[in-house]
Amino acid sequence: MGRIIEEIYVWRLPVRLYHWINALCTVALFVTGLYIAAPLFNPPLGEAVWYKGMSWWRYLHFAFAFIFVANFLFRMYWALFGGDKYGRFGGFRPWSPSWWGKPFLEQVESYLFIRSEEPNYVGHNPVAALAHFLFIFCGSSFMIFSGLAMYGENNPGGFNSVWFGWMIPLFGSSYTLHWAHHLMAWIFPIYLIMHLYAVFRHDVVDRTSVTSSIVTGYKHKVEEEPV
Amino acid sequence: MAKKIVVDPIPRIEGHLRIEAKLNDSNVIEDAYSSGTMWRGIEVILKGRDPRDAWAFTERICGVCTTVHALASVRCVEDALGIDIPVNARIIRNLMNATQVTQDHLVHFYHLHALDWVDVVSALKADPKQTSVIAQSISAWPKSSPGYFKDLQQRLVGFVESGQLGIFSNGYWGHAAYKLPPEVNLLAVAHYLEALDFQKEIVKIQTIFGGKNPHPNYLVGGMACAIDPNKDTAINIERLSMIKKIIDDTNTFVDQVYIPDLIAIAGYYKGWLHGGGLGNYLSYGDFPETSLADFKTLLWPRGAILNKDLKTVIDVDPRDASQVTEEVSHSWYTYSNGDAKGLHPWHGETSPKYTGPKPPFEHLDTDKKYSWLKTPRWKNHPMEVGPLARVLIAYAKGDPMIKDTVGLVLSKLEVGPEALFSTLGRTAARGIECKQTAGFMRHYYDQLVANIKTGDYRTFNSDRWDPSTWPADCKGFGYTEAPRGSLGHWIHISDKKIKEYQIVVPSTWNASPRDANGNSGAYESALKGTPMINPEQPLEILRTVHSFDPCLACASH
Amino acid sequence: MQSKQTFADLFRAGGVSRRDFLKFCSLTSVYLGLSPSMVPTIVDAMEKKVRTPVIWLHGLECTCCSESFIRSSHPTIEDLLFNMISLDYDDVLSATAGHQLEDVRRKTMKDYKGKYILAVEGNVSTKDDGVYCMVGGDSFLNTLKETAADAAAIIAWGACASFGCVQNAEPNPTGAAPISDIIKDKPIIKVPGCPPISEVMTGVVTHFHTFGTLPDLDRLGRPKAFYNTRIHDKCYRRAYFEAGMFVRSFDDEATRKGWCLYKMGCKGPTTYNACSKIQWNGGTSFPIGSGHPCIGCSEPNFWDKGPFYTRLAEVPFLGSDSNADKIGVIAVGAAAAGAAAHAAVTAVKKAKAGSEDNDKA
Ligand code: HEM
Ligand code: HEM
Ligand code: NFV
């Protein structure tokens, strides 16, 4: 390892907390969600009311879901009002054509090995920002809206049914919404694979200790090593 | 100069049927054309689907003869996959089928057919006391007091006086073809309403086994309803007792209301013996006592009769490519190898191609294609199917119950067996058959109880439930005798999916347009030669067409 | 449409005195050959409310909605026909035929302009000028538009008229469409189900007759009184669902014990209907009660959510049948493979770059 020439405090505690709560919830929601769709285990023989073979899994799903929602809302708050340079979604402007310009293209080219220089960012690079936007922001929003709409089916006319129930006619039927929620669940493992790969790779290629940064908060700039 | 009259829409049937008839100068029907004017494409929609789902799709072909397509479909898939169903499942299916035929025939007689013979408005003039006397002379049915009929008559008057005649609006009341005295009309109206109330009870048997009616649930491999006399969540003694009561009540209703009414009404019309038609009759048979393949044990025998020859019943094999065929020479479809050559359903094609006039139109071009029905033929003969065909085939084969009942009805009406080849014969055969199937219901109830007593609770065979156990490519044939006649489903399963599904329906046989040789279908042929009193009021056409109990949603599917 | 005019009202509006009205009633009885004792009955009938005129049209359908309607145990169909509605036009029950029947339809449309209920069973064929469904020499599409124009409200019976039933399933060869796709300017009450439960059907009519208003509808246009909650919310097997006690094969011990049918593909958790509450045929049973999973027959497009015996619908993906999980696993696999490939290229590039550096050194 080369000498550390700079140490930057990138991920402040709220972002790190958000990150790990989010990671935990996503995994838990994916597992419990799939179990709800295809319950595997047989309870031992006995009276139905003794066992929670299904309701326990559903309960977990909903519990994690509400933590997930709160955490998500908190992150939105932090981005807007946190006054956190790297925690804002400041430079992210996908609706403006200029955003798709040079920095973005350079990053894409670099991932495609067309360009040998790796651009270096302290916060999110533009491709990562786009991935976060699509998978995490849009994906989570969809899971939350559809999930709350389905949750609201338990109590027609109640809060969730009034505020999120319109998702059902939008998707055509309750079944179609379940189906879409189920299908979209798969974006999370896909994201996880790409995300972990990107993180580890950047660590190896840029040597900025990104991996530990999401635990410690610090990114390091390391001096080029003489070979 | 011949004139052409059109009857469309035709109510008191299922679906959309249009009759165009050519009358001669003395208002006798010279020629008739039967057209089915709807098509939904169920055979096309089935392609590529899971064969275990097919029963639900085909069941929705018709809600009047609900269950029969589901039954033919599960039988067809089981035939293709080589599944033997448990004994209980066979008995339950037979019982549901007998229930269907009984209920369907009863509803047909009172609600779809009776108003062709019964003048509702004339009932207002009846003497209720006299009606009571007549009722008590023909039946032990308890609802027969003068007060009962008087009360009904008053309600009827209130109804007519309200000026809102509802379903009776603009009827052909007072038409000279109506022959019943007011008292008998009143009796018939009373039983119209009683039958309307009672028919809903009969179907509860299907609800117990299939969860609902119309459209009870079936299952490839058996039935989904569980049996266990010692559980509160399966068919147990409470469920069986309900079934038993319904069966008893049904037999009482048929014996004390339907059959006496049929004989009483027919007695006034035995001079009206039009509507015989083809004289060719076909039945696939049904109600297997063992396996379906063993058609020697069918309670309703299989066979064909040609040219009213009751001495010869010819063997029938619907799997034989040279026997059952469908052509489209006068139907709005095309075949890849020419429309005139009939195809066996295992090689069948369903490619719609409408060539009729653009709606709205006055007349169809009956020289060319004019119907959404294909034209089924048996060894190239147009055939009549349905209660009359089945009764005649059983009669010709010497079935003792049918021989006795037919003999009884004929002697009460003081007519010979030749009177059976008529509109009236068709209507009488339906009543005779209804009595028979009400009896079958008892028979199957007893069989079911006896089998449960042996400790056999199985209703489903799971051996071939999993598609990985299926052959890569297979074909199957499933059949039933539906209320309106012989129903066949032919399937080709390939790679676990439906590759081709062809359905040939009773009303397709009866209501088909003519074939490439110009031979008329059963409706068309039955209408020929019928004199009409007033072509503006086509009561005679309704009579004969209704005697077949048309189902056009079935016929075109 | 709530203010049902009686015949007495009509006479009064026309300036006819009470005396003349009574005279008219007795004349009517003479004309019909009835005894004078019938006159009070006639007066009574004429002073009663006019029954709501109903025109019931059939499109591409199977008539099972009509069949279900006549199975009603409360109210009975007789009570309905005699006391609540005047079923002026109906393919199943009407006595008359042909142009006489069409005349009845036109007369009701004229006499009760803006006051009659149009009940529709079935889909509308929209393809090829509607030639897949023609009635009385015209397309059902035209007849429907014509009859809807002056209706007070429309009842869409069954899955067909509400959402599009079996004929509307893929590939929908006739262009079958639900009523709400064709008629946009009338209140439409959707009463889905294949068929709907009889008491639900008659209940909708009786609600109107009794309360004088259309029932409250949910977001999909269904009466809340019958479609507010799912089969699953009131299913007697729900305790087994929560416990995780499932039927795993038809006719196993769990089936006889009445355990939950979720794993057999039950669509109860996503199906809005009254089956598990009021049940079928006078409360005799309902699909789940007789051991068969709910196939979701009151839900939009339920035919294309099959196979019926699995929870996850089959969908075409990469040219063959698949489902959400299969698609997901393939996508995850592709992501993993992509990452691995990218890692390999990175490693090769890095090694190359390293050796070049070495060469320079
Ligand atoms: C399901 C699991 C995970 C999800 C959904 C997830 C999601 C995210 C998100 C949304 C961010 C952006 C942070 C922000 O701006 O708020 C992020 C950043 C990061 N995550 Fe994760 N993460 C997951 C698991 C992990 C794991 C297991 C690691 C490490 C081993 C990790 C390492 C990082 C690092 C290093 C960053 C900062 C990278 C950068 O954007 O420059 N993540 N993650
Ligand atoms: C990462 C986020 C999430 C994932 C991966 C996820 C995954 C799943 C999956 C796979 C299912 C099974 C769907 C089926 O086949 O019927 C499911 C069901 C469900 N999810 Fe989620 N979910 C997530 C977030 C949420 C949220 C935020 C809520 C909000 C309350 C929620 C509420 C529900 C509900 C109500 C069900 C239906 C449960 C049932 O039918 O018993 N989910 N989820
Ligand atoms: N034709 C016909 Fe059916 C019958 N019976 C079916 O197979 O009526 Ni709807």
Ligand code: SF4
């Ligand atoms: S909704 Fe179903 S039951 Fe009703 S007409 Fe349509 S296919 Fe038949």
Ligand code: SF4
């Ligand atoms: S049987 Fe169906 S509706 Fe009933 S609890 Fe189970 S999943 Fe729900």
Ligand code: F3S
């Ligand atoms: S299949 Fe239909 S009848 Fe009821 S239980 Fe399900 S909605």
Ligand SMILES: [Mg+2]
């Ligand atoms: Mg066919």
